[in-house]
Amino acid sequence: MTIRPATADNIADGARVLRAGGLVAFPTETVYGLGGDATQGKAVAGIFAAKGRPSFNPLIVHVADTSWVTGLAVTDARFDILARAFWPGPLTFVLPRQINCPVSELVSAGLDSIALRMPDHPVAQKLLREVERPLAAPSANASGTVSPTLATHVAASLGNKVGLILDGGPCRVGLESTVLDLMQPRATILRPGAITAEQIAALIGSVAVSTEDPAAPKSPGQLASHYAPTLPIRLSATSIKPGEALLGFGRTAQATLNLSESGDLIEAAANLFAMMRALDDPTRFNAIAVAPIPATGIGVAIHDRLTRAAAARS
Ligand code: AMP
Ligand code: MG
Numbered sequence: 520m521t522i523r524p525a526t527a528d529n530i531a532d533g534a535r536v537l538r539a540g541g542l543v544a545f546p547t548e549t550v551y552g553l554g555g556d557a558t559q560g561k562a563v564a565g566i567f568a569a570k571g572r573p574s575f576n577p578l579i580v581h582v583a584d585t586s587w588v589t590g591l592a593v594t595d596a597r598f599d600i601l602a603r604a605f606w607p608g609p610l611t612f613v614l615p616r617q618i619n620c621p622v623s624e625l626v627s628a629g630l631d632s633i634a635l636r637m638p639d640h641p642v643a644q645k646l647l648r649e650v651e652r653p654l655a656a657p658s659a660n661a662s663g664t665v666s667p668t669l670a671t672h673v674a675a676s677l678g679n680k681v682g683l684i685l686d687g688g689p690c691r692v693g694l695e696s697t698v699l700d701l702m703q704p705r706a707t708i709l710r711p712g713a714i715t716a717e718q719i720a721a722l723i724g725s726v727a728v729s730t731e732d733p734a735a736p737k738s739p740g741q742l743a744s745h746y747a748p749t750l751p752i753r754l755s756a757t758s759i760k761p762g763e764a765l766l767g768f769g770r771t772a773q774a775t776l777n778l779s780e781s782g783d784l785i786e787a788a789a790n791l792f793a794m795m796r797a798l799d800d801p802t803r804f805n806a807i808a809v810a811p812i813p814a815t816g817i818g819v820a821i822h823d824r825l826t827r828a829a830a831a832r833s
Contacts, residue, residue: 534649546687552656560789583647607639629792756808
């Protein structure tokens, strides 16, 4: 782990690391983010692995400019008004994914939506412009610990799990961004933050405030908002039954698709949502059998997702 001051040279190095699929922690005005190229599934899986989170939650994608949004999400008049007023700044929009959105499905945790934010911090801005790719960046801390507002917090929490930490001093806001869901006719605040419901309502009319975090649903009903496959899922399958698709891992004979032939859990996580979708085809199969996957490291989050998918049906 290296903390380096966020000079032009070090930001350029950070951009190179990110383009190569590595992870870089960088300051935003809210908290330090653990950034990875949102279009590279393995980089995104690396973020989950570094944070050690036992499940996949959707991540916020950072953009340098409003013009980047067009290829990523479907926008509407509410977005135009609010982005003009609050971007760059601590307001995240949840929008429908654009057709052919290049962002990894793992970023959206399999949902049809994408969360976007344009950070207001010169280091984050410069880094994004040099990488020229959207960056997935949750808070740069180990799962279950407080969000970092200093480079030293990142180092203390993630240690050697991140190659480069760009030090831009303390974060100004120190509080996560407001997350606003624009997927429904009524705009809904999913997570309160620095931009308030009143500020938003003043520009687009009334706003609902959700009491439940969609990333960590307490009631099983909320799972419906997560991607639930149509076909039944059979876990830890060691053989294939008639009509089943087989999602393999490692050297799985007869696999219809394989999460990772080499048995690499990071690669498996990167492929998980796209492959589940591809196999979820009732015109071809009657169930999806999934080969045994080790429940270690990021395998814990893979298991969590597969178990939910299996339970959603029964
Ligand atoms: P962070 O750790 O700051 O990246 O926070 C991510 C938060 O953004 C999660 O708690 C989610 O509530 C929210 N979020 C991100 N993407 C989505 C999405 N596609 N749909 C709903 N909420 C999202
Ligand atoms: Mg966090």
